[in-house]
């Protein structure tokens with residue numbers, strides 16, 4: 433057993449959530465993580481509401497365990513996706529890349545738990561006041577759209593600023609990371625990169641191999657000048673985007689160049705010209721495993737790390 437209040441809040445076995453990665457976190461992956469005792473999450477990304485509804489129904493057909501949907505708030509389909517989530521009585525949502533404030537009332541009424549992903553103390557405090565159930569504090573080690581703070585300084589500052597449960601994300605892929613997050617005051621972790629490489633993940637095998645080959649310094653942040661910094665594996669796409677930024681390309685030009693590039697990598701498997709959003713822990717993630725094995729290894733790893741600490745620290 434390895435339970436925290438997150439398990440009680442979400443009715444799950446282990447305090448592990450899967451990141452809601454756009455073009456990656458399909459119903460297959462979410463169902464596998466939930467079936468393994470964590471919280472699987474469908475990544476709505478820029479997909480239309482009909483796709484999200486199909487994936488929700490897929491998860492329901494594959495598992496009876498709780499699951500979630502991640503709503504990317506920059507999507508043009510947010511309103512329709514929120515309606516589907518409420519109609520389908522989805523147990524939990526996480527949100528990213530914005531403030532979900534205006535949807536909180538309706539979601540609560542529908543019985544959906546709301547766990548926004550935040551990258552700052554200020555947004556965590558504002559959302560606590562608005563009645564969210566918990567927050568994911570996501571450090572800049574994460575893949576995809578990132579904030580400025582790293583996980584180590586962000587998590588304790590959010591933990592001390594709010595009374596609701598805090599889940600740590602960014603740079604976590606194993607039991608040591610889970611234990612470290614708990615030491616910082618978090619009640620669990622959210623992991624993207626490692627679950628992206630799970631057997632049940634439908635991401636292109638080219639992407640999984642690129643992550644297995646990646647070394648510690650192989651991710652970069654692009655798009656700072658657009659106001660939407662994104663961490664991804666360093667490849668031809670990232671270098672071309674960086675060169676455009678250096679030459680002073682406009683936000684419109686940069687956004688046009690980036691359009692469709694996440695799908696190109698994750699679905700089409702074009703690992704040269706696509707955007708392979710992945711976290712700094714990519715350098716450590718080195719093999720494909722079923723979601724169930726990943727969850728089990730993280731829990732036994734955290735238990736071992738705790739025993740090791742008791743030996744290493746003389747008190």
Ligand code: TUI
Nearest residue numbers: 454504528529530531549550551555576577578579660
């Ligand atoms: O959302 C994420 N990660 C993402 S979203 C995404 S989709 C995308 N595709 C192409 C270009 C850009 C994005 C890929 N990865 N993580 C959660 C997260 N949310 N990290 C940071 C934030 C965040 C940032 C600013 C949340 C709120 C915010 O400001 C809101 C406000 O009003 O203060």
